[in-house]
Amino acid sequence: MTITKIINNFFSSPEVLKYYSHPHFKKPEIFLIKKFFKKKGKILDICCGGGRVMFMLSQLGFEVIGVDNNKSMIYAAKQETKKKHYSNIKFFLKDASEFIFKKNYFDYALLLDNSIEHIPSKAKRLKILQNIYFSLKKDGLLIISLTSPFELKTFFKILFFRGDEFGDCIQRINVANKQFFLFYHYFFPWERKYFEKIGFRILEIFPLNLFDTSKNHFSNPNFYKFFHNLFYCYYVLQKV
Helix, strand or coil: CCHHHHHHHHHHCHHHHHHHHCCCCCHHHHHHHHHHCCCCCEEEEECCCCCHHHHHHHHCCCEEEEEECCHHHHHHHHHHHHHHCCCCEEEEECCHHHCCCCCCCEEEEEECCCHHHHCCCHHHHHHHHHHHHHHEEEEEEEEEEECCCCCHHHHHHHHHCCCCCCCEEEEEEEECCEEEEEEEECCCHHHHHHHHHHCEEEEEEEEHHHCCHHHCCCCCHHHHHHCHHHCCEEEEEEEC
């Protein structure tokens, strides 16, 4: 089975569609949106899935445009939009690396659920980030989440997986008690320098452990901030 088919099978499955089309925020997302999205404005949600975050943002008064290349996800998102009569939402079925919107149009952008890690091409990942930069206003913000490649099992899988790039890996994951395979490209610290090369400035980094303390083995939150490369993190980037 090709990597493209593995990715499509995962995101087209009923279990995954249900999760991504059900409106909800995760705890870190609530914190980050309250802290950084202080004024109402226009939001670009790249790899938006079934619109789970977009629906919530619409209720808060934001204008949101979502982009995803999975037909099942966009169909589910549009059905939920009609059902609940959400306003200020538009969905585009498009490869995010080919989606170029108006220059300096958006106040904010989102790339959540470590979605960029499921793009099996360095050129496409960079193009997505460049397109977001192009569409953001000056000083506009991008919130992106990334997993860590340094979790022990993950690191060994990366070492022995013969992918096109170092950092590629196929993981087995569980959704609603059902097993799936999914492609990841894990970002090592040197790859995160791409943010700055494109023109972003890293404002802040928030390890997931600051929000879900049940995962913590150390009581001092500064430990997680200092060693953030070891943990799942949310990055707040600013266009400069």
